[in-house]
Amino acid sequence: xxxxxxxxxxxxxxxxxxxxxxxxxxxxxxxxxxxxxxxxxxxxxxxxxxxxxxxxxxxxxxxxxxxxxxxxxxxxxxxxxxxxxxxxxxxxxxxxxxxxxxxxxxxxxxxxxxxxxxxxxxxxxxxxxxxxxxxxxxxxxxxxxxxxxxxxxxxxxxxxxxxxxxxxxxxxxxxxxxxxxxxxxxxxxxxxxxxxxxxxxxxxxxxxxxxxxxxxxxxxxxxxxxxxxxxxxxxxxxxxxxxxxxxxxxxxxxxxxxxxxxxxxxxxxxxxxxxxxxxxxxxxxxxxxxxxxxxxxxxxxxxxxxxxxxxxxxxxxxxxxxxxxxxxxxxxxxxxx
Numbered sequence: 001x002x003x004x005x006x007x008x009x010x011x012x013x014x015x016x017x018x019x020x021x022x023x024x025x026x027x028x029x030x031x032x033x034x035x036x037x038x039x040x041x042x043x044x045x046x047x048x049x050x051x052x053x054x055x056x057x058x059x060x061x062x063x064x065x066x067x068x069x070x071x072x073x074x075x076x077x078x079x080x081x082x083x084x085x086x087x088x089x090x091x092x093x094x095x096x097x098x099x100x101x102x103x104x105x106x107x108x109x110x111x112x113x114x115x116x117x118x119x120x121x122x123x124x125x126x127x128x129x130x131x132x133x134x135x136x137x138x139x140x141x142x143x144x145x146x147x148x149x150x151x152x153x154x155x156x157x158x159x160x161x162x163x164x165x166x167x168x169x170x171x172x173x174x175x176x177x178x179x180x181x182x183x184x185x186x187x188x189x190x191x192x193x194x195x196x197x198x199x200x201x202x203x204x205x206x207x208x209x210x211x212x213x214x215x216x217x218x219x220x221x222x223x224x225x226x227x228x229x230x231x232x233x234x235x236x237x238x239x240x241x242x243x244x245x246x247x248x249x250x251x252x253x254x255x256x257x258x259x260x261x262x263x264x265x266x267x268x269x270x271x272x273x274x275x276x277x278x279x280x281x282x283x284x285x286x287x288x289x290x291x292x293x294x295x296x297x298x299x300x301x302x303x304x305x306x307x308x309x310x311x312x313x314x315x316x317x318x319x320x321x322x323x324x325x326x327x328x329x330x331x332x333x334x335x336x337x
Contacts, residue, residue, distance in 0.1 A: 004319065006057035007078075008033035009049075010040040011092075012085070013064025019301065020062055020085055020308040028312055032319060033058055044072045054078070058318075060311060062086045062304075070096040081318055085311040087111040087298070089328055104328040105314040107307035109167055111299045116171035118297035119216055119246050122269045123176070126214045126242035127155030131291035132267055151240055156180045161212030163205065163229070164219035164247065165190040172218065173198040184208045187219075209236035214244065221248035231256035234266065242267040246297040249274030258283050261290050271297040 008029075010017060017040040021029065029035070041049050044066045053076040059068075062085040066072070073079065073096050081103040084092070089106050097104060125131055129150040140146040147153060158181045162169055165187040176183050176199070183200035186208040195202040209215065215237060219225045230253040234243070237260075245252050249272040260266040267289040276295060284290045299307055314324050 005032060005034050006080075006319070007052075007055045008035060008058040008060065009038075009052055009056045010035075010060045010062075011042065011044065011065040012040060012060075012062035013042050014040065016063045016304075020304045022305065025305060025308050025312065028309075029060075029315075032312065032315055042066060044075075050075050057081070058083065058315065060085055060315070061089075061092055062307075065092045067092050067094060068097050069094055073097070073100060081105075081315075083311040083315050083318075084328075085304075085308045087307075089333070093328070093333060098330045098333075103318065103324065105311065105324050105326045106328050107310045107326065109326060110307045110310045112167040112171050113306070114299050114303050115168045115246050115297045116175055118271065119168070119172050119218075119244060120175040122244045122246070122271075123160055123181075123214055123216060124155060124179070125291075126244065126267070126269060127158050128153050129267070131269060132289045135288040158182070158213045159184060159211050161186065161208040161215045162200065163187070163208065163215065163217050165195065166218045166220065166247075168246070169218035170198070172216065173200055176200075184211060205233070206236060209233055210238075212241060213238065214242045216244040217247045217251055219247055219251050221250045225251050227251070227253040227256075229253065231259075234260050237266060239265050240267070242269060244269045245273075246271045248272055249276050254278070254282075254284075261287050264289060271295055 010021070036052055038048065042064045043049060055078060056076055057078050057080050059079065059082045061082055068082070079102060084104065084106040087106060087108040089104060093104060133147055133150060136146050160176060160181050160183050162172055162183060162185045165185055173183060184203050185195045185200045186203060186205040190202055192202040217229065219228060228251045234256050243257065243266055252274065254274050257268060261268050262283050269291045271293045272295055273292065278284060284292060314326060317324055
């Protein structure tokens with residue numbers, strides 16, 4: 001089958017381009033589209049880029065891409081599709097994109113893979129209190145009996161509360177099947193039969209909070225989800241429960257979490273915070289029952305090329321007249337991260 005090779009442009013930060021498009025990805029891309037100069041840019045307002053936009057039919061975007069405003073899109077009358085090589089398109093898509101009827105796809109399903117992997121590791125570590133015992137080891141070098149102070153160090157029979165049946169939430173459920181745990185899900189839009197088929201039980205959020213030993217968050221950051229887990233919700237958790245956040249910092253009330261962790265009642269494993277990074281004087285940095293990582297759960301390094309390859313799959317389907325697998329619609333855009 002002969003594929004028409006349309007003119008294309010990559011929009012992303014140069015450092016992102018260097019990681020996401022190495023020779024195998026570039027070779028495949030060149031077989032599908034025509035690449036001019038510049039091949040990649042993060043500046044849609046520069047004159048050479050504006051000149052290229054006049055012919056471009058396809059954009060491949062990623063982190064660092066500029067917003068597709070009406071004024072910028074006016075310079076791209078032939079544009080038909082935007083293939084995003086990352087998760088959220090919120091920073092680049094505008095109302096003009098939908099008004100023009102452009103096809104938009106993303107690679108959020110593939111970005112969910114390392115987040116779910118990281119979350120599973122965090123759940124296992126939470127059951128063993130591993131991050132917090134590692135902190136204790138710095139000051140207990142001659143006697144390892146200190147471990148008993150952290151309570152039962154086990155994953156068997158734990159109750160894991162998953163808030164949000166999102167892409168990541170679904171993948172977390174798949175991975176939790178390998179553990180001997182009970183899993184509860186809270187999501188007002190989830191289907192109870194789907195949750196049951198995944199080996200979990202759909203419950204209301206207050207019930208989940210009262211019942212779980214580990215709480216893991218997987219909801220998008222939207223006005224409706226800001227501080228979804230606040231002081232009242234954290235107060236429902238059992239003493240010694242662990243809060244895991246690999247979603248977005250704003251869904252968790254930082255000040256409320258600081259109070260609970262500083263009191264020693266709750267533990268926390270945080271890959272995202274609000275703000276990000278936390279202020280230098282946040283008590284969370286100093287607490288021995290808190291583990292903070294610098295937003296590393298999502299795709300990094302070679303993992304990002306999995307997203308590039310999925311975008312190229314979508315491009316190939318588009319060029320051969322097949323429907324996309326990961327189209328972003330206006331309704332989905334409004335409800336996603």
